[in-house]
Amino acid sequence: MSSPSPDRSSSEERFTESSGRSAPLAHMIFNAAMAVLFAALFLRAGELPSSMWEPLGASSFPRLVLALLILINLAIVAKEWRAFAARSAAERGLVGRWAWRHRLAFGVLGLFALFIFAVPWLGFAWAALVFLMLGQWLLGARSLKGLIIALAVALVFSFGVETLFREVFVISLPRGLFG
Amino acid sequence: MDALFSGMEQLFTLGTMLTMLLGVVAGVIASAIPGFTITMAIVLTLPLTFTLPPLQGIATMLAVYVGGYTGGLISAALLGIPGTPSSVATTFDAFPMARAGQPGRALSLGVWASFFGALISTVVLIIAAPPLAMIAVKLGAWEYFSLIIFAMTVVASLVGKSILKGLLTGLLGLFIATVGTDPMMGVPRFTFDTDLLANGFPFLVVLIGIFAVSQLLQEVEDAEAVKHGKALIPANVSFRPLEGLREVLIHPVNLVRSSLVGVFIGAVPGAGGSIANLLAYDQAKRASKTSETFGTGNPEGVVASESGNSATSGGGLIPMIALGIPGSAVDAVLMASLMVHGIGVGPRLILDHGDLVYGMFMAMLVAAFMVLAVCLVSMRLFLRVTDVPRSVIVPVVLVCCVVGAFALNNRVTDIYLLLGIGIFGYVLSKLDYPLAPLVLGVILGPIAETNLRRALMSDENWTLFFTRPISLGLLIFAAISILLAIRHHRRQKASKAIYPPSP
Structure with a gap:
């Protein structure tokens, strides 16, 4: 079971071992989609107004966070790509069995x-x-x-x-x- | 001395003891229900105290307050869902312990740790209220920002196995907190002109969605277990309070350190139990000789979190009593209840109404003992939750989550957000992302941004963060904290390389 606990992600290894390329592929799709979403939000944040008496304005803090989010998502995509390339394809019907379970x-x-x-x-x-x-x-x-x-x-x-x-x-x- | 005796005389009446007892029971039960917070319980109690004498009214509300900090433990340990934001870290070790067939041990540890946390904080409150309050109010925007940077280093303890994933969810939390109205200029950010996002993501809705909804969905993944009517936790209702007491007292340093973290964080206006439990847990994990077992049912983790969050109850009263500044939303409601009775809260409170203030101190102590008694008597009953089949508990708790999310602001849009965040939390948990850093990000994000901008608005000089002594001290603590975390990670890696885990 995955949960909020810091050390309760031991299922990851078990899952990734048995799922072949499925787990890295799922991560790549998820993190790439997040990177695109955050890039769009980063651009949108640029439209937020600045202030005469406040150096940072409404956009600086969210843009800083969004920039870091984009970088980390891309880093995870790169990491998962290496895992994807190193593994063989999962057996057929894995996704169907996962959904049924x-x-x-x-x-x-x-x-x-x-x-x-x-x-x-x-x-x-x-x-x-x-x-x-x-x-x-x-x-x-x-x-x-x-x-x-x-x-x-x-x-x-x-x-x-x-x-x-x-x-x-x-x-x-x-x-x-x-x- | 006269004030103390006068306060005690007013407090120790049958009527006050009775309403306090009801308050304790209400606080424990309300906080045990996922989605219901201590603040909500206190707000709901407020109108009921209008007709009571001032000390009886405030003592009843303090009883709800102290009871609430312990009640959050119950659903954290038995369901893996923090009953209140203050018990997030309790889920880390209490739930695995309960899952391993020891729910009674988890509750017993939590109850005693909460009791000692509340007791220690009350003693500190009585002795050190004025000097601590003076330190707390000396914190300017620079010190607040540095304090938040220090608190953010807690993420290092919550990342689990992947630092990247932990950082990602922590930053996600920071981003989520930026949605809604900008805290300084009042302009809408990332709301896309929709009612749904106009008020941003309320913290409680994020907490329920991320922890409760995703956790409950995981509970029904095992179709066979659900079909056979299995309960969430293997049935074992043994509850041995004396063993719990012994286990709590064999780690006195952990207990006292976590309680003092709670008192200090509670005394800082705007912080509170939701930060204190995570910070206390983090410090306990770093100091422990068995840190690798944290997150798997380590009793030290339960003790740290529960004593840390309960100690904020006394800490929060420090700036309120000494200076008239509420440390948290709950303290603001307590202040309101005093004002309803025509009592002005401020630096002169202790001079003008000494009997009331000493009565409040005594009420905190009495409430701590009442909570202990109520919990020791009722925990076997609460443990019966472990017998309830998942087919009942999962839909019922989901309904409670919806009620809690709606009742917070009376907004239907909040329950739509709950659904969206719940699904997102479930996806994150299926991809093995740690969820605790996200919640920490949502808590700390607004405080960090507001104080960073406020500091630079009053003086654009960035070096002030390093030249103001308290700010510099906090930043040094943050740096030490990060260095220790890196050393800890390296040591763990090295020990894994020498002793690879057996297949």
Whole structure:
């Protein structure tokens, strides 16, 4: 598992060993895209106004950071290129197998995105209720008992949370078109 | 002495003790929920204290404050998600420790470290408030910038195996912090005339997106484990507080050093727990004889982070009580609560309202003991979280994240940002980028830029950074810190070359 921890990236070696050129290729695409994006932002930052009484102005600090970001991204691309050239191609179907292995994560992410976009329309409570039910079903709550527990959890963390915030904290969560 | 006894008399009443206890429980629970910060808990408590007598009101809020610093530990250790920005470094070692089947040990260490951190900071607050406050306010823009440069050297400890990747995410954090309104001129930067980016990336939204969303998605990658209803952490609810106490006390230097880092950073207006825990962790890692095990469940890392962040609670009160300057957003709310009661906060506070100030000192001590008692009693209950299957906990925590992101500013656009940052954080973690430097960059970026520009605005002479004594001292510390990090990396490389890891 990769995580915020500084020393928890040991999966890198294992992954790169087994994935042939895929890992360096993924890095090269990602870092090259970042370098292009930051170069465009660097140019845009040049349009920011300067100030009469302030030597640095609004653009200097972000441009300094963006310049360093461009350099580091290019350095990573160069480093990964060497790794790419030194390795043989990965076996066919690797990407498909990787995507299949991550199907639940992508499923949850898709549901989460739908939930977030539904909040302004359905309101927090209804959107959360549907998300919690579907999310728990997707992750394995399929039996009758599991579904009853899922419904109870969904009600508490959707309508229950909305009521708590409205009545106790006087914060109105989005009510949506039906609110 | 009269003021002290008068303060104690007002504090030790049944009503005050009861509202403080409720405050402690509320602080611990609120901070344990990812997306809910101590500031939010305090802000929500403020209106409830309006009708209370001044000392009871402020003591209740201090109880929330002290409880909040400990509560962040719970989700950091059990879910790998920092409950508050102050517990980012706690995830580094407490979560791997919990994952290795010792969640009770991680919580026990954290609870005791938090208790001693709060205790040490209160003692320092009582003894050294006026002199420390005088040092803190002598820091001009040059010293602030140099202090941030020193804090940035922490990145060297957070980069993991690839320095380039660590630097990249650190700089990414600095860049993210520049999006939105320019802090000096007020012009929009990189907002592309959209409502979405008009207010920039709120720090809390970045924190939740980067840590919580990406972490939760990783939790459901293993389809087999999820299908079989496995919990996040192997079930083991043993919680042995005395063992935790012993383990904390066998590293007294680490405990005291981390607490003092917390007190000092807390006393510097604008810094706070979110920086203190990372700095304390960094110092502990550098000083440790087993630094190579940091990040894998080293108890010293848990102790450093938790004592460091809890110690900022006392530190933050130093400039507030001595000079009327709030050290953080939480202190500003505390000041507001005093003002609501008609008490002017400033250098004369201790002279005009000595009983109140001594009552606050005592309230800090009482709150620290209450937090300890509440945590020792309730931790077994919190450990039950480890029994909850991922199918329940992942969607529920995601909903909490959305509520936290929205409730911060009541903006729907913030939850769109949460989604975007969450996806970006997930991509970064899949490509093995360390995420902690990014968060550090977002915290330090605005302070660094504002003070650099402010310094040069008042005097364009760059050499002032090197000629003002405190600024020079901090820059020397930063240089030493970098040199030590380089030496550490070289030694590690050399030892790997001599003793290559077994396959």
